[in-house]
Amino acid sequence: MDVRHLRYFVAVAEERHFGRAAQRLHMAQPPLSQQIRQLEADLGVSLLERTTRKVELTAAGAAYLMRARQILASLDDAGREARLVAAGSLGHLTVGCVGSATASLLPKLSRQLATELPGVEFAFRGEMLVPDQVEALRTGAVDVALLRPPVTDRSLTVELLRHDGLVIAAPSDHPLATRPAVDVLDLADADLIVHSAERESVMYGVVTRLLRDAGIQPRIQYQVTETSTLVTLVAGGLGVAVVPEPVSALALAGVAYRPLRPTTTIGLALAYRAGRSEPHLLRCLTVIRRLVTTHSRR
Known part of the structure; x- marks a missing residue:
């Protein structure tokens, strides 16, 4: 797992649609679906329920979404702080x-x-x-x-x-x-x-x-x-x-x-x-x- 997996999952979870999430991430849909399946395999749980018309979060997926957002926000904050320190600000x-x-x-x-x-x-x-x-x-x-x-x-x-x-x-x-x-x-x-x-x-x-x-x-x-x-x-x-x-x-x-x-x-x-x-x-x-x-x- 890497940070990309978290960003991919958050995009799919927020869009509730693989096609729209792929457009948001500026990537093709098949690799995105593959990355989400890999994430679920690494975790050993299903994060999404997929049908032909919609994507919904499982209970595990809802919990994981909350923590993934926190982690990504912390990473963004760390990057901003590092840039401010480097600039002497x-x-x-x-x-x-x-x-x-x-x-x-x-x-x-x-x-x-x-x-x-x-x-x-x-x-x-x-x-x-x-x-x-x-x-x-x-x-x-x-x-x-x-x-x-x-x-x-x-x-x-x-x-x-x-x-x-x-x-x-x-x-x-x-x-x-x-x-x-x-x-x-x-x-x-x-x-x-x-x-x-x-x-x-x-x-x-x-x-x-x-x-x-x-x-x-x-x-x-x-x-x-x-x-x-x-x-x-x-x-x-x-x-x-x-x-x-x-x-x-x-x-x-x-x-x-x-x-x-x-x-x-x-x-x-x-x-x-x-x-x-x-x-x-x-x-x-x-x-x-x-x-x-x-x-x-x-």
Whole structure:
């Protein structure tokens, strides 16, 4: 027995006539009759009652028709699903973002992915520190990450997408908030709020290295893991922070953002496990590359 037998039987059962079924199947009637007899022989039961004027289903034939339709429908569904997967239109992906990308890119990115890949189920994890993203990529908890390099794990493919300038986030009533730009040396006496050193935040290393290269011993008052919490503490007047410019998308009342001089940048990269080539993943990467590039030009 093969799938053709099922399709032949369903056609005869629905048409109740071998001639009409043969026309529907675009084949001659004698081979069709032969195939149905072969099917009955294989099953060891009579599926049809034949007379010179009509064809009727036996009780066994009626039961077999129901299951044959289900099987053919499942096969058709499997074929459609396979074609959708091959086209990158079906699947599941989890995207993880660092804090600054969560604030500035994730709203547009989630909308764009839903528009361009409606058959792909997406989950998003925001406010992730880079070490957590790397571990999540390794274990498969996250499929794609927008993170801040450097990343040294050779099991990951890392693509630098752009560079973001660093800015100062200061309480609106802080003296630094009144300046058009803030020099690194102006941070010598400032209370600082930084990302977590214990959690090996990339931004912690960037900020402390920047200040020490300028001969400044950082006065760190608070360490946090989430960018949104960091900006909230700035709004509360507890200190100032050095953050990537996209964080300014968090336009929180009581916070002023000012350019940092001299101009200093930090990279934003796309990361995923090396060797992965699923079509829906590749389509997702294309959308992210285009969105980040377009966003950086504005």
